[in-house]
Amino acid sequence: xxxxxxxxxxxxxxxxxxxxxxxxxxxxxxxxxxxxxxxxxxxxxxxxxxxxxxxxxxxxxxxxxxxxxxxxxxxxxxxxxxxxxxxxxxxxxxxxxxxxxxxxxxxxxxxxxxxxxxxxxxxxxxxxxxxxxxxxxxxxxxxxxxxxxxxxxxxxxxxxxxxxxxxxxxxxxxxxxxxxxxxxxxxxxxxxxxxxxxx
Amino acid sequence: xxxxxxxxxxxxxxxxxxxxxxxxxxxxxxxxxxxxxxxxxxxxxxxxxxxxxxxxxxxxxxxxxxxxxxxxxxxxxxxxxxxxxxxxxxxxxxxxxxxxxxxxxxxxxxxxxxxxxxxxxxxxxxxxxxxxxxxxxxxxxxxxxxxxxxxxxxxxxxxxxxxxxxxxxxxxxxxxxxxxxxxxxxxxxxxxxxxxxxx
Numbered sequence: 310x311x312x313x314x315x316x317x318x319x320x321x322x323x324x325x326x327x328x329x330x331x332x333x334x335x336x337x338x339x340x341x342x343x344x345x346x347x348x349x350x351x352x353x354x355x356x357x358x359x360x361x362x363x364x365x366x367x368x369x370x371x372x373x374x375x376x377x378x379x380x381x382x383x384x385x386x387x388x389x390x391x392x393x394x395x396x397x398x399x400x401x402x403x404x405x406x407x408x409x410x411x412x413x414x415x416x417x418x419x420x421x422x423x424x425x426x427x428x429x430x431x432x433x434x435x436x437x438x439x440x441x442x443x444x445x446x447x448x449x450x451x452x453x454x455x456x457x458x459x460x461x462x463x464x465x466x467x468x469x470x471x472x473x474x475x476x477x478x479x480x481x482x483x484x485x486x487x488x489x490x491x492x493x494x495x496x497x498x499x500x501x502x503x504x505x506x507x508x
Numbered sequence: 509x510x511x512x513x514x515x516x517x518x519x520x521x522x523x524x525x526x527x528x529x530x531x532x533x534x535x536x537x538x539x540x541x542x543x544x545x546x547x548x549x550x551x552x553x554x555x556x557x558x559x560x561x562x563x564x565x566x567x568x569x570x571x572x573x574x575x576x577x578x579x580x581x582x583x584x585x586x587x588x589x590x591x592x593x594x595x596x597x598x599x600x601x602x603x604x605x606x607x608x609x610x611x612x613x614x615x616x617x618x619x620x621x622x623x624x625x626x627x628x629x630x631x632x633x634x635x636x637x638x639x640x641x642x643x644x645x646x647x648x649x650x651x652x653x654x655x656x657x658x659x660x661x662x663x664x665x666x667x668x669x670x671x672x673x674x675x676x677x678x679x680x681x682x683x684x685x686x687x688x689x690x691x692x693x694x695x696x697x698x699x700x701x702x703x704x705x706x707x
Contacts, residue, residue, distance in 0.1 A: 316555070317572060319558070319559065320556060320558070320559040323552045327540055327541070328540060330537070334528060336598070337528060338526050341526055342560060343560050343572070350556055350557070350560040351560070353523075354554070354556040355553070356522045357541055357552060357553040358550065358553045359519070360519040360542050361541060361546060364516050364542050398539065418543075
């Protein structure tokens with residue numbers, strides 16, 4: 310960054326804090342933004358503030374929404390007897406894109422990972438168990454990632470649900486092992502839903 | 509994006525407009541930002557506004573600065589008789605990192621590219637010629653990129669400067685230091701042979 314252009318450096322540094330954004334990309338982004346017409350860059354700043362203010366968790370499934378209850382949870386046609394448990398909102402989107410799943414969701418916002426200090430209390434396990442305890446749930450589909458953390462989380466939740474007599478299933482291993490769920494293609498994901506197994 | 513979370517989609521769409529940021533990266537950035545503590549995301553929004561308000565072009569060399577005149581131009585120790593012409597502020601930084609160049613700069617903010625509709629009026633040619641016309645410049649080093657646009661720009665500026673009797677030089681072409689000769693492309697190698705020096 311040019312000496313004296315500390316505001317530019319500050320901006321690039323902030324971008325570089327975003328996971329997946331390297332120092333070079335952050336710098337390029339900063340340079341690009343200041344080259345934009347003032348309205349454009351102001352609109353981006355406003356979009357950040359706006360999104361962070363308006364978007365919060367659905368009070369039922371913990372997915373992100375601007376309303377009190379998200380679109381899926383407030384949709385009368387969805388089957389409230391089946392809950393699909395995912396790690397991230399992006400995972401929910403991936404499943405929605407298959408247009409096959411008719412149940413509702415629960416977004417954990419993470420996976421149990423003792424090494425990273427993430428236990429059940431750091432994700433929305435309490436909220437999920439409250440939904441199960443309320444009754445009316447026939448099946449819970451564990452659609453956590455197929456990596457160690459996702460498996461651990463699925464196992465943990467499965468054991469927690471045993472006392473409630475709820476059928477717990479796991480996405481079939483059609484999804485490539487060790488990969489991120491949100492990047493799975495629709496067909497693989499559809500197959501994985503269709504081939505889900507008891508656990 | 510979740511239906512109903514349009515603010516999130518708006519934010520991701522804005523990020524996706526930045527060159528080099530794909531749709532997936534933009535989406536990940538948006539999700540990451542709303543997951544941050546409110547102060548953090550507000551700080552990024554403020555950094556954007558701040559940088560765009562404070563950073564502008566140096567009135568002498570057109571590099572980016574927060575002051576009227578940039579750090580290089582206001583440094584008494586720099587030789588104002590030599591101007592190094594670069595396309596982008598990042599190019600200037602690269603040259604500064606060598607700690608060898610003691611002259612001053614001129615940032616074009618682009619290169620002549622008729623196919624992209626960029627002529628001399630879209631870059632800071634007028635500002636450069638005004639500096640030359642003022643007198644006192646002994647040498648102008650063309651440090652534009654070695655691609656077609658950079659070459660065209662260097663040739664164009666060189667011709668513009670002829671009437672002023674200024675010495676115009678071009679960065680040497682050759683094989684990159686520390687690289688394997690066998691991997692050098694033919695054009696680079698031809699230029700390296702043509703530009704060989706006594707040792």
